[in-house]
Amino acid sequence: MTEEYANRSARARSPLRGRDDSTDRDDEADLRSLLASACEYERRNAVLALVERAEDDGLDAETTSKLADRLAEDDSADVRQFAVEVLGVAGAEASAIRGALEDADEWVRAEAVVALSRVDPEDGLLCDALEDDSGWVRRNAVIALGKTERATFADLTDRIKNDPHPAVREYAALYLGERATDDQTEDAVRLLAAVLARDPEAFVRAKAAESLGDLATDRAEQALETHGVTDRSDDVKRTAKRALASARGVDPDQLDIELDDGPPGGGPQSPGETPGGPGPGAGKQRPGNHQR
Template sequence: MSYENWSARGRTPGETETEVRSALDAPQVRTRQDAAIALVDAAESGLDRETIDALGERALEDDDPEVRQFAVEALGVAGAAPAVVRQALDDAEPWVRAEAVVALSRAGGDADQPLLVECIKTDPHPAVREYAAQFLGGVAEDVPEAERILAAMLAREPNAFARAKAAESLGELATDRAEQALEAHGVTDQSEDVARAAKQALASARGTDPEELDVEIGPPSAPGSGPDTPAEQSVDGYDPAGSFDSARSGSGSPAPGGAPGFEPRRDLNTDPEDRT
């Protein structure tokens, strides 16, 4: 049994899976973190049923958010306990929820279109929406809905990383409507990273080299400019953890994702051209 994760080197709390599993119950937070990280690597070769059960308990009940996050990641690598991982989508810590999206979206995973669309529309943290957008193109069965959600996200989502993943998924869909969205809202994005991702996605959709596209990307944005500046990401009184329940229930939180006036359930449910 080897543990190659860089952050666990020299700190693996055991020589066998049984010893590492026992360390998940240690009173020291750092020991539990190291055990969960070590099991992320070990999961690639498969884990015992007892270890999967122990990780499931840590994923849902540990007081430390990093232990919960690493436990979810290990379960995802092992392709185990999808019901537990789905429950982690309701965690108060955004990075646990984001890891749950990734875990459910792994090859042969349990992330379907309704789940990913719900995460995009309702989660108040941009990382969760980013990962949901990244995987939506690969599982879309209702292609028109996926086109609409991703196109609206590319046009309105305040976070550049999330917009870039929406562009990539549109390229994966490779439909006429997806190409139109990439041309209208992607390659013209004020974030150079998003514009380049959109150009690459457009080329992929058309089966050509990006350099062969007759598409010009605007001048690089200045550092700190664009829709992801601290001023635009902060909202007085906005608490992602406190607003999470209301956002997921659809009642609307003040600016999910930290962008004033951005409401995913409203803004991502219509075509970009339909908003009045």
């Protein structure tokens, strides 16, 4: 289990903790019974504890059925979000997860994309999620499709140019270099160079620099030298220097480049959408990508 997940885990505060008949590993049947509790806190903690149970040993069919009921019926968005997470970890039937892609809460939908990508990475609904109103859902869709190489060059280009959500552009920039064929490399470098020069978000520019280093053309190296190692963000400059070294097949310390100190961010770092739209595609926002 990652440290990030451990920070969210409810095991230490499980509603069963401290009972005489409980063990260090919460009993699945007891946790399942708590899914029907009138107390949202107990339902939420029980579902979170079941994530750990699913990771370690899987879950009984009866438990996944009860979780599917919670996902469809619970009035707590937190419970629904964690329920769909458990279903994905447990490898439940995709049919139990698909409905959550229509949930009113964006975090439930975003988690549903992750869960569906676990149990059925070829499901066509993952492509549909690229058009979701929520940037976080679109971000997870880009990652899911990028990992399975189902994100097309056109999809990623469109997201980079037009998506107002920085996290979507960030991962689209990461996967664009991987998806570019030989005859698309020049277009990919041109777009990523524009992102590196103009995107307002530092972490988007950093991913563009990383991809340029992987593409390793003369123009990619030029962009890294012109815009990357001179970026206003320290993070971007360091990433660009590593990318330039990778493109040239040398150690970063072998480059005769001194980085000036700068701010770690160098651009808006809000998790929301970029005001005014993204850099390279400003003014070309796709219908349905509503700012919040």
